Amino acid sequence: MSNRLNLMAPEIRENPYPFFAELRRNAPVCQVDPGGMWAVSRYEDVVHVLKTPQLFSSEGMRLATEAPWLGRSNPVSDSMLFLDPPKHGRLRALVSRAFTPATLARLEPGIRARAGELVTELLNRRSVDFVEDFAMPVPASVIGSLLGLDPSLHSRFKLWANDIIAIGGTRPDDTRQQEQCRRTVVEMETYLQEVLDNRRAALGDDMVSELIRARVDGESLTNEELMGFLFLLLLAGLETTTNLLSHSARMLAAHPDVMARLRADPSLIPRFIEEVLRYEPPSQATLRVCTRDVVLGGVNLPRGAPVLLLQASATHDERQFPDPERFNIDREGQQSLPFGHGIHFCLGAPLARLEARVALDVLLARVGRVELRTERVDWVPSLTIRGAKTLPVEVWPA
Numbered sequence: 001m002s003n004r005l006n007l008m009a010p011e012i013r014e015n016p017y018p019f020f021a022e023l024r025r026n027a028p029v030c031q032v033d034p035g036g037m038w039a040v041s042r043y044e045d046v047v048h049v050l051k052t053p054q055l056f057s058s059e060g061m062r063l064a065t066e067a068p069w070l071g072r073s074n075p076v077s078d079s080m081l082f083l084d085p086p087k088h089g090r091l092r093a094l095v096s097r098a099f100t101p102a103t104l105a106r107l108e109p110g111i112r113a114r115a116g117e118l119v120t121e122l123l124n125r126r127s128v129d130f131v132e133d134f135a136m137p138v139p140a141s142v143i144g145s146l147l148g149l150d151p152s153l154h155s156r157f158k159l160w161a162n163d164i165i166a167i168g169g170t171r172p173d174d175t176r177q178q179e180q181c182r183r184t185v186v187e188m189e190t191y192l193q194e195v196l197d198n199r200r201a202a203l204g205d206d207m208v209s210e211l212i213r214a215r216v217d218g219e220s221l222t223n224e225e226l227m228g229f230l231f232l233l234l235l236a237g238l239e240t241t242t243n244l245l246s247h248s249a250r251m252l253a254a255h256p257d258v259m260a261r262l263r264a265d266p267s268l269i270p271r272f273i274e275e276v277l278r279y280e281p282p283s284q285a286t287l288r289v290c291t292r293d294v295v296l297g298g299v300n301l302p303r304g305a306p307v308l309l310l311q312a313s314a315t316h317d318e319r320q321f322p323d324p325e326r327f328n329i330d331r332e333g334q335q336s337l338p339f340g341h342g343i344h345f346c347l348g349a350p351l352a353r354l355e356a357r358v359a360l361d362v363l364l365a366r367v368g369r370v371e372l373r374t375e376r377v378d379w380v381p382s383l384t385i386r387g388a389k390t391l392p393v394e395v396w397p398a
């Protein structure tokens with residue numbers, strides 16, 4: 001039996017931070033389970049890997065999205081997240097055209113209106129599931145309107161995202177889950193292809209139309225690249241932002257003094273968001289694969305070795321953040337590492353910050369207290385994402 005740390009063990013999923021601290025202290029680059037990946041836990045090493053794509057490739061991340069039982073490739077693997085230079089740069093340049101500050105500014109009134117409706121509903125019901133009733137519908141409506149998707153489908157996005165994320169981790173004997181994932185890929189692809197065809201026939205001012213129009217050196221995105229990007233947006237834009245909002249609610253419940261400060265001075269909300277991102281990063285880890293034999297943190301890694309970058313450990317690294325286990329909204333500056341670093345730095349970071357700021361602003365104006373109705377959080381079983389499956393809370397009007 002191996003004595004490697006299994007990062008999927010229930011006690012680690014429950015609270016990974018003491019285990020990460022131990023890794024940073026005693027084995028900052030070491031093999032872990034599942035799969036014998038090399039976990040990298042110190043801030044400095046994580047940043048080094050992220051800014052050296054020639055030695056640490058993103059193409060290897062396909063390991064986490066492909067499965068033989070799928071019988072085909074997962075469309076999300078065609079997105080830029082899984083590409084290295086020079087292919088990555090071309091795709092990113094094309095897609096960035098559609099992520100302008102003007103696009104963001106157009107979204108703000110819709111986010112405010114949707115958050116307002118949801119807060120009214122929370123206060124009417126008092127006892128709610130914060131994930132289902134607030135944290136998920138806010139980003140779902142943003143992605144929906146960004147892409148110009150039918151609002152009646154918004155509640156399906158989360159189910160879609162869950163199944164696509166589950167593909168890499170589904171057990172070979174779990175034929176029910178496999179069948180569901182296969183059905184979801186076909187359902188999403190059929191629907192998104194219809195969206196693409198309709199936009200091609202009549203271009204509008206939504207993001208899909210922008211993506212179809214985008215040209216770099218006369219080249220446009222292929223249908224496969226467009227599809228990969230739409231799949232990526234639904235995953236990257238939904239799950240992470242949902243988790244940022246649900247972690248925020250847990251922090252408000254755990255720190256009523258902080259909640260009172262934010263209510264008295266909403267200009268502190270962005271600081272609160274930065275500290276939630278650092279303290280409980282929604283994207284906990286990302287993967288790379290060594291393109292040749294390399295030495296990292298004094299450890300020899302062979303070519304082809306999978307490297308698991310523990311961003312959630314890096315943002316608790318005491319060398320970078322004094323007193324890291326304390327939730328403290330008075331820390332200075334923005335937290336960029338929760339959104340990655342280098343060429344794959346999150347394209348949606350300004351959007352995620354905008355969504356969280358507006359949604360929390362609306363919530364805090366009308367909600368005076370949030371109480372958790374459970375001692376234990378039921379966490380999504382994932383190495384890379386940290387999020388509550390459900391978050392039963394009681395909300396009290398201001």
Ligand code: HEM
Pocket residue numbers: 058080081082092232233236237238240241244281282283286287337338339340341343344345346347348349351352
């Ligand atoms: C709190 C919310 C979010 C977090 C914590 C987050 C985190 C991340 C991280 C860590 C990466 C880099 C992964 C890597 O290097 O392997 C990334 C990439 C990306 N994110 Fe986000 N993200 C969030 C929200 C969003 C939103 C709202 C969108 C879009 C609607 C988005 C779109 C993307 C895209 C397109 C990439 C790929 C960039 C590239 O490969 O060049 N993300 N995100």
